[in-house]
Structure formats: C-alpha cells, structure tokens
Amino acid sequence: MTCYRVAIIGTGGIAGAHMRALTSMGDRVQVVAGVDVDRSRVEAYCAEHGIPHAYTDAGAMLAAEQPDMVHIATPPGTHYDLIMAGLEAGAWVLCEKPLCTSLAELDRIAQAEQRTGTFCSSVFQWRFGSGAQHLKHLIQEDAMGRPLVGLCQTTWYRDHAYFQVLWRGKWATEAGGPTMGHGIHAMDLFLWLLGDWQEVCAMADTLDRAIEVEDVSMAVVRFANGALGSIVNSILSPRQETYLRFDFQRATVELRGLYGYANKDWRYSLPDGVSDEAALARWREVPHDEPAGHAAQLRALLDSMDRHERPLASTTDVRPTLEFITCLYKSAATGRTMRRGSISPDDPFYHHVAGRAAQGALGR
Helix, strand or coil: CCCEEEEEECCCCCHHHHHHHHHHCHHHEEEEEEECCCHHHHHHHHHHHCCCEEECCHHHHHHHHCCCEEEECCCHHHHHHHHHHHHHCCCEEEECCCCCCCHHHHHHHHHHHHHHCCCEEECCHHHHCHHHHHHHHHHHHCCCCCEEEEEEEEEEECCHHHHHCCCCCCHHHHCCCHHHHCCHHHHHHHHHHHCCEEEEEEEEECCCCCCCCCCEEEEEEEECCCCEEEEEEECEEEEEEEEEEEEECCCEEEEEECCCCCHHHEEEECCCCCCCHHHHHHHHCCCCCCCCCHHHHHHHHHHHHHHCCCCCCEHHHHHHHHHHHHHHHHHHHHCCCEECCCCCCCCHHHHCCCHHHHHCCCCC
C-alpha cells in the first residue's frame, strides 16, 4: 500500500476536520507540510499536529515538498488558484466547498485534470456516509418505487457577529450565502440521490443580516424522472436543523441531522395502514455504519489514487450541483424558471454563480 505525502493549505477551523481524517488513515498518509498566510497560526498548527514543515506561501511549499495530495481549507475565493497550482504541481487535490465560484472556473479545473493526469475532488462528504450510500443503492434497484416528492431544508443560524470575519458575506470572497456556503452539502446529497435535474424556479433575498450575499433562498426543482423537490437554505433559523425527505411510491425516507449524520439519523416509513415489516427490515438494513465525514471521503479518494482512477465527487461529478446553484441564483435574479444546460459561456452567470447580482442586491 502506497503512503502518500500530504500538505494542508489553510489551518483555520475546518483544517481540524481534515487533520482528524488524515490521522485516521494511519500509514496510508504522511502529512509533510502546512500552509497559511498567518505565520503564527500555521506554526502553531504544525506544532500541535507534529507536521514537520510550515509555510506561508503555497507555491513555495509545492516546489519544495512536491506532495502527492493537497488539502485546501481556505476561504472560497482562494480555492480556484490553489487548485490549479496543486494540479499543475502534480498533486491530487481535495478542496473544501464550494470548489470554486463559477462554471467557468470548474471547466478550467476539468481541463487541468486532463492536462496533468491528476484530479480534484470537492469535499461533499455527505455522499459518503453509509446511510446515503445505502439509499442510493435502493433507488437504483427501484426498491421503493419511483421517487415522487422531495424536501431539502438547511435551516441554520448565523448571527451578525459571524459575519465580522472579513471574507464572509461578500460575493468576491465567500461566493454566496447559505446557498453556496451552508446548504450546499444537503443540496448536493439531494441532487445526487434523486438524479438528473431538469429545471429550477427560485427566490433569494437578504432579509436580516448586513451582508452582500443572500441570507435565505428557496427553490422548486423538477427532476428528469418526474419527481418534484422543494429546497430551503437559511441562516436565519434559531432552531437549527438539516432535514431531507424522499417520498417514493411505496415508502418515505427521512434524514434529520445538522452538520453530519450516522445510520441512526435515517428513518424509513410505510404508508399509513400498510404493514410490511419484511420490506421495512430490508430497507433499514445497512451493512455497516460509516458517518458522513471527511474520513469516509478521504478513504475513497485514497482508494482512487491507489487505482489511478478518477475519484468520486470530482469535477464531472459535482458540475450538476454547481450548475444547479448557478441556475438557482439566475432564477432568483431574473424571476424566470431556468433549465439545465441554459448557462452558456457568454452568460455572466457562467463566470460567477450570481452573475451581475454579484455587483448588486440579489433578487431586487
């Protein structure tokens, strides 16, 4: 088994989750360097985790250390340049969400993958929990009939103080509000489970926080299989919850959590008055319990590196999610229903998820 040399770029809060995931991989990885523009922070992080080399410049680190893999845990506005630098240096990349700020950037990342033979994977760890993997398998088997109705609600709470961090709440540096930075995990899982989407109609606004970006968005989506879905993204909701519901012809499946989930957080129900304990037992039987987290995704990524194959949640896998978010923003800004495939390279929304709304108030 290959031991891969790994560097972490960005040593703020989310970098702790990356380090815990890397530590759980045992001898499969060796963390050789940390990078942060704040020297005292990166030195403290490296000292805490026994990382031998600390840098304040990612380019210098890539040249000196030549890592096999780079973890990017920096603010969203920096992701694209760091991804491209990592790929061009010959490293595979695991980058925090959102992967980038536009379809244009994502398509250039995909081109860099083809040119370098290395790959970039977006942190969409909710796909990798055993509960979601199990439901995906059941859907592919048509075990519960066709999906008909779906609900996806990320109702979280972020107070005014949260946005005092300089890069938050701005189009240029955060790339969006709860649609891009908070609800993206649940939406990605929702879209991945229900399959190809066809069109979306949305509203978004800034109702209470003193920020450039939206603090709430709502959308209705139609899927290619005929199912209809409702999506809510909010950072204005004092009682926080992430809730997904899937109504199939013969069953309802629900997930309640907040920032992650385990098998216990999933619920399977039959229609009122229907008794089929054998079916329920079969649907509820998940072979193992893998929580949705960075470790589950990292393990799959390392397996892909071992096999020299494109990893899950790479550019081609996540493009439908970023295109959906782009169409959601455009629908909110224009009042029109947006169809998949309608964002072309000559569209301002191709070059930023919020298009011209990035220079003004969204939805007004």
